[in-house]
Amino acid sequence: MRRxxxxxxxxxxxxxxxxxxxxxxxxxxxxEGLSEPKPVLSMPGVMQHSRSSLLAEVKSLVDxxxxxxxxxxxxxxxxxxxxxxxxxxxxxQVALREIREAFGDELVVxxxxxxxxxxxxxxxxxxxxxxxxxxxxxxxxYAEVAIxxxxxxxxxxxxxxxxDGQVFAIREALDEAQFPDxxxxxxxxxxxxxxYGPFRDAVEVEIAGGGDRKQYQQDWRNSRDGLEEIRLDxxxxxxxxxxxxxxxxxxxxxxxxxxxxxxxxxxxxxGEYSMIKAAASNGWIDGDAVALESLTAIKRAGADFILTYxxxxxxxxx
Ligand code: PBG
Numbered sequence: 001m002r003r004x005x006x007x008x009x010x011x012x013x014x015x016x017x018x019x020x021x022x023x024x025x026x027x028x029x030x031x032e033g034l035s036e037p038k039p040v041l042s043m044p045g046v047m048q049h050s051r052s053s054l055l056a057e058v059k060s061l062v063d064x065x066x067x068x069x070x071x072x073x074x075x076x077x078x079x080x081x082x083x084x085x086x087x088x089x090x091x092x093q094v095a096l097r098e099i100r101e102a103f104g105d106e107l108v109v110x111x112x113x114x115x116x117x118x119x120x121x122x123x124x125x126x127x128x129x130x131x132x133x134x135x136x137x138x139x140x141x142y143a144e145v146a147i148x149x150x151x152x153x154x155x156x157x158x159x160x161x162x163x164d165g166q167v168f169a170i171r172e173a174l175d176e177a178q179f180p181d182x183x184x185x186x187x188x189x190x191x192x193x194x195x196y197g198p199f200r201d202a203v204e205v206e207i208a209g210g211g212d213r214k215q216y217q218q219d220w221r222n223s224r225d226g227l228e229e230i231r232l233d234x235x236x237x238x239x240x241x242x243x244x245x246x247x248x249x250x251x252x253x254x255x256x257x258x259x260x261x262x263x264x265x266x267x268x269x270x271g272e273y274s275m276i277k278a279a280a281s282n283g284w285i286d287g288d289a290v291a292l293e294s295l296t297a298i299k300r301a302g303a304d305f306i307l308t309y310x311x312x313x314x315x316x317x318x
Pocket of ligand 1: 116161196269
């Protein structure tokens with residue numbers, strides 16, 4: 001109704017969706033061996049953090065009222081099985097311990113659980129003799145990583161590798177290792193997306209031979225497949241589920257919202273962030289306004305919380 005749009009106060013009163021800093025989770029990168037933060041060129045405003053700049057960043061996010069972080073570690077050395085992903089002194093585990101020591105339970109500390117940042121071939125699992133990712137061998141690896149991350153203090157582990165059965169394997173491993181309270185946020189409907197481009201710079205991942213992840217991540221022509229992945233992950237013990245990317249998949253998000261009653265997350269990914277940044281830096285769009293509009297749309301479609309590289313900037317607008 002036009003009458004209900006006449007003043008800012010009226011528009012606020014009748015709005016059905018309000019985005020708040022508490023709805024946001026900031027993905028953060030920590031790079032082993034850095035003494036100061038290093039900008040990610042394809043993601044203006046985003047850094048690979050050193051151990052100390054990471055803690056400073058978490059502090060300011062907490063002060064802004066952000067609910068949580070999703071941590072990605074980038075190791076100095078990579079190998080075929082991604083062993084730094086579960087090494088007790090691996091970059092992610094060290095950072096998790098330092099964050100929990102400094103901030104305790106002031107925010108929700110989530111850890112991305114995958115091995116592509118740690119493998120020399122850049123795939124999310126162990127490669128077999130035919131050059132394909134070996135699903136079941138990878139499950140054992142994920143179980144190790146889950147225990148290492150939980151031991152280091154992650155409140156939430158977030159498997160993003162799209163192996164069948166990964167949630168079950170991780171839940172079982174966590175329970176056996178006496179981490180019954182560590183929750184699982186499953187990257188359930190995760191598409192083999194071109195929107196992850198800038199992220200690969202951020203984590204220094206190149207897939208061997210110019211390969212892709214189409215054999216394990218979802219085909220973006222499909223929506224029902226996304227819902228099936230969500231149902232499977234819930235039956236395997238996921239506490240929360242996620243749709244990723246966000247803007248091009250709002251239909252999947254709406255359907256997921258209609259179907260599940262657990263907390264539902266969406267990941268506004270690197271390419272979605274960088275496109276807005278690039279257009280804004282050319283003066284073609286108002287970056288702050290478009291960021292707020294995009295994230296509000298994701299919440300309107302049904303997300304309970306949103307992982308976004310805009311977390312800090314949007315929270316600063318409040
Ligand atoms: C896998 C992972 C990826 C992202 C999050 N976890 C990359 C991939 O699946 O290739 C992408 C996030 C983004 O683009 O912002 N470890």
